[in-house]
Amino acid sequence: xxxxxxxxxxxxxxxxxxxxxxxxxxxxxxxxxxxxxxxxxxxxxxxxxxxxxxxxxxxxxxxxxxxxxxxxxxxxxxxxxxxxxxxxxxxxxxxxxxxxxxxxxxxxxxxxxxxxxxxxxxxxxxxxxxxxxxxxxxxxxxxxxxxxxxxxxxxxxxxxxxxxxxxxxxxxxxxxxxxxxxxxxxxxxxxxxxxxxxxxxxxxxxxxxxxxxxxxxxxxxxxxxxxxxxxxxxxxxxxxxxxxxxxxxxxxxxxxxxxxxxxxxxxxxxxxxxxxxxxxxxxxxxxxxxxxxxxxxxxxxxxxxxxxxxxxxxxxxxxxxxxxxxxxxxxxxxxxxxxxxxxxxxxxxxxxxxxxxxxxxxxxxxxxxxxxxxxxxxxxxxxxxxxxxxxxxxxxxxxxxxxxxxxxxxxxxxxxxxxxxxxxxxxxxxxxxxxxxxxxxxxxxxxxxxxxxxxxxxxxxxx
Amino acid sequence: xxxxxxxxxxxxxxxxxxxxxxxxxxxxxxxxxxxxxxxxxxxxxxxxxxxxxxxxxxxxxxxxxxxxxxxxxxxxxxxxxxxxxxxxxxxxxxxxxxxxxxxxxxxxxxxxxxxxxxxxxxxxxxxxxxxxxxxxxxxxxxxxxxxxxxxxxxxxxxxxxxxxxxxxxxxxxxxxxxxxxxxxxxxxxxxxxxxxxxxxxxxxxxxxxxxxxxxxxxxxxxxxxxxxxxxxxxxxxxxxxxxxxxxxxxxxxxxxxxxxxxxxxxxxxxxxxxxxxxxxxxxxxxxxxxxxxxxxx
Numbered sequence: 001x002x003x004x005x006x007x008x009x010x011x012x013x014x015x016x017x018x019x020x021x022x023x024x025x026x027x028x029x030x031x032x033x034x035x036x037x038x039x040x041x042x043x044x045x046x047x048x049x050x051x052x053x054x055x056x057x058x059x060x061x062x063x064x065x066x067x068x069x070x071x072x073x074x075x076x077x078x079x080x081x082x083x084x085x086x087x088x089x090x091x092x093x094x095x096x097x098x099x100x101x102x103x104x105x106x107x108x109x110x111x112x113x114x115x116x117x118x119x120x121x122x123x124x125x126x127x128x129x130x131x132x133x134x135x136x137x138x139x140x141x142x143x144x145x146x147x148x149x150x151x152x153x154x155x156x157x158x159x160x161x162x163x164x165x166x167x168x169x170x171x172x173x174x175x176x177x178x179x180x181x182x183x184x185x186x187x188x189x190x191x192x193x194x195x196x197x198x199x200x201x202x203x204x205x206x207x208x209x210x211x212x213x214x215x216x217x218x219x220x221x222x223x224x225x226x227x228x229x230x231x232x233x234x235x236x237x238x239x240x241x242x243x244x245x246x247x248x249x250x251x252x253x254x255x256x257x258x259x260x261x262x263x264x265x266x267x268x269x270x271x272x273x274x275x276x277x278x279x280x281x282x283x284x285x286x287x288x289x290x291x292x293x294x295x296x297x298x299x300x301x302x303x304x305x306x307x308x309x310x311x312x313x314x315x316x317x318x319x320x321x322x323x324x325x326x327x328x329x330x331x332x333x334x335x336x337x338x339x340x341x342x343x344x345x346x347x348x349x350x351x352x353x354x355x356x357x358x359x360x361x362x363x364x365x366x367x368x369x370x371x372x373x374x375x376x377x378x379x380x381x382x383x384x385x386x387x388x389x390x391x392x393x394x395x396x397x398x399x400x401x402x403x404x405x406x407x408x409x410x411x412x413x414x415x416x417x418x419x420x421x422x423x424x425x426x427x428x429x430x431x432x433x434x435x436x437x438x439x440x441x442x443x444x445x446x447x448x449x450x451x452x453x454x455x456x457x458x459x460x461x462x463x
Numbered sequence: 464x465x466x467x468x469x470x471x472x473x474x475x476x477x478x479x480x481x482x483x484x485x486x487x488x489x490x491x492x493x494x495x496x497x498x499x500x501x502x503x504x505x506x507x508x509x510x511x512x513x514x515x516x517x518x519x520x521x522x523x524x525x526x527x528x529x530x531x532x533x534x535x536x537x538x539x540x541x542x543x544x545x546x547x548x549x550x551x552x553x554x555x556x557x558x559x560x561x562x563x564x565x566x567x568x569x570x571x572x573x574x575x576x577x578x579x580x581x582x583x584x585x586x587x588x589x590x591x592x593x594x595x596x597x598x599x600x601x602x603x604x605x606x607x608x609x610x611x612x613x614x615x616x617x618x619x620x621x622x623x624x625x626x627x628x629x630x631x632x633x634x635x636x637x638x639x640x641x642x643x644x645x646x647x648x649x650x651x652x653x654x655x656x657x658x659x660x661x662x663x664x665x666x667x668x669x670x671x672x673x674x675x676x677x678x679x680x681x682x683x684x685x686x687x688x689x690x691x692x693x694x695x696x697x698x699x700x701x702x703x704x705x706x707x708x709x710x711x712x713x714x715x716x717x718x719x720x721x722x723x724x725x726x727x728x729x730x731x732x733x734x735x736x737x738x739x740x741x742x743x744x745x746x747x748x749x750x751x752x753x754x755x756x757x758x759x760x
Contacts, residue, residue, distance in 0.1 A: 169549065169690050170549075170688065170690075171507075171547040210486065214550065215490055215551070237691070238692065239692065248697060250727060253694075253695075257687055260688060261687060265506060271504060272504045273505050275734035277733075347726075348726040395691050395709075
């Protein structure tokens with residue numbers, strides 16, 4: 001009889017970790033990983049694999065962990081994913097691989113994410129070189145954006161032998177991995193840097209400080225710089241605001257600004273120059289991972305933090321683990337609550353938000369029950385900082401400076417779903433730039449698919 | 464890494480640097496800006512482009528030391544490097560899309576204040592090289608702080624200088640000088656382009672509203688990324704929220720809500736003061752932590 005309980009993982013205690021930015025989850029030790037791996041039933045028809053967007057051979061790598069052949073486990077994961085230490089940490093496993101694990105019916109599913117993370121971390125600590133040298137091809141491919149989609153696409157293209165250059169607008173590669181997801185969930189100097197270095201080891205060049213659409217256009221890349229194809233993985237980085245009164249008061253931030261200051265600019269550290277401002281009472285509006293990240297960052301900077309979310313707890317789109325961690329850390333959840341107005345003091349700083357209580361009505365087109373205002377339930381909460389984490393949409397810069405690309409009403413690029421090709425046959429796109437804000441692993445899946453599409457396109461052209 | 468080829472002290476605390484940055488030099492147009500970072504621990508600082516040379520592959524920046532970051536920047540010497548130099552960012556000045564004939568028929572005046580004198584240079588140079596005559600007013604606190612007078616004189620039809628204390632040129636504010644030119648010297652202008660401190664731009668637009676002259680301002684808001692991903696630079700223009708980094712930095716001055724912009728510009732004053740204090744104390748050899756914990760607005 002299989003053990004129904006998963007092997008516990010070490011974590012920093014909540015009252016300690018709210019005072020620092022070091023990683024909350026400490027990950028499995030070798031013994032713990034082997035013990036957890038032993039729970040896997042090694043299904044003949046595994047249900048976990050099809051739920052992984054990049055279809056990692058999960059049972060096989062877990063069997064290797066069981067036999068303590070960690071290097072082989074790393075090689076198996078590497079066939080499908082080059083960012084295991086990242087994805088093991090940030091994938092919403094409960095709705096992906098672990099969601100279908102057969103053990104999950106009667107007990108707890110195998111901790112696939114934690115095992116993948118263990119292998120990713122083990123490979124880094126033991127300096128395992130997973131790069132494969134292939135025959136060089138003469139074509140150059142440009143990748144725009146160094147987030148998960150761009151890194152996956154560039155890595156796969158390099159493995160196929162193409163000369164790949166990634167162009168990144170910010171000063172640091174990684175996209176949301178460096179500016180969005182905080183240190184306490186995804187360490188930058190170790191985990192993220194290492195996985196980006198792995199992509200570089202494949203021969204991928206990364207040019208930072210290049211804003212495509214401003215510094216260079218896609219057409220210049222194709223016509224003047226000698227690239228044969230371009231992949232757009234520029235993400236969805238444009239923040240949404242609510243459009244309610246008071247949003248431009250001092251003390252109102254987009255989650256992107258707040259997190260970029262803290263994560264990319266390291267404003268939480270005394271020895272870095274970028275300032276960050278957290279008041280004493282912070283309202284974070286939204287219920288996704290970004291809202292949880294902003295709330296937990298503000299908490300670590302010393303504030304009392306409220307999550308203000310218009311639906312109920314069951315609809316929170318954030319990862320279950322993040323919601324759990326946020327609660328442990330003392331984040332207050334004001335659910336079924338929607339802001340109507342931000343109220344300022346005489347000098348233009350936030351002093352309160354006026355909200356209304358909501359109730360859930362009939363399901364909408366997305367299948368989620370629609371929140372409806374309860375008349376007469378308006379109330380005011382005193383707050384001195386408001387962080388808007390309402391989602392993001394793609395930046396229009398690339399589409400507006402490149403002829404012949406189609407964008408839909410959400411500002412997303414339209415592509416052929418099977419190849420990621422845009423109406424311009426030499427330009428491909430994937431990740432959040434196409435889907436709108438989604439997950440790291442879905443962006444990676446798109447990047448891999450596009451790499452295949454680009455390879456087929458370039459091979460076809462040379463025939 | 465981007466090498467500093469030239470450094471010059473233009474006036475007390477105002478520095479000019481010429482930086483080798485081929486991609487930005489090639490793409491730069493008048494009105495655009497760059498974001499620079501001195502080193503690994505520095506913040507991203509937005510600066511309007513003050514000149515560019517495609518052949519030399521250089522971009523010129525001019526800045527005034529105001530806080531910890533600009534002081535750090537001022538300590539860089541020729542041969543040193545900026546860790547990052549991203550751009551060109553923002554939209555070019557609208558006039559570059561107009562027909563030369565149309566521009567020739569317009570009476571244009573540029574009004575610059577303080578360190579804002581530098582960013583008007585690529586604009587008037589662009590216009591002058593196409594045979595378009597412009598008038599220019601530059602203003603500063605006093606004669607000592609006046610910059611780029613010679614360069615601008617070469618590109619302008621008429622150059623007027625104002626100093627607050629009257630130590631050089633017209634005594635008074637640039638707004639008073641503009642008013643005098645219109646009222647007393649019967650000058651007619653169809654377009655005013657003003658770059659300088661937010662408060663100066665506010666009062667220029669107030670004045671030109673009375674005279675019904677179209678006025679363009681270049682907003683120097685707080686910025687982080689400068690590519691439209693955070694909204695730190697948001698301003699209200701014509702009742703709508705705009706991001707200065709991607710929708711601007713130039714806007715119709717009569718539509719800008721300056722009081723909000725001024726207020727938002729001071730958002731991190733408290734934090735910056737603390738940083739500056741810590742920097743100063745570091746230089747003096749000790750860091751005093753007393754009084755740094757409290758919240759300041």
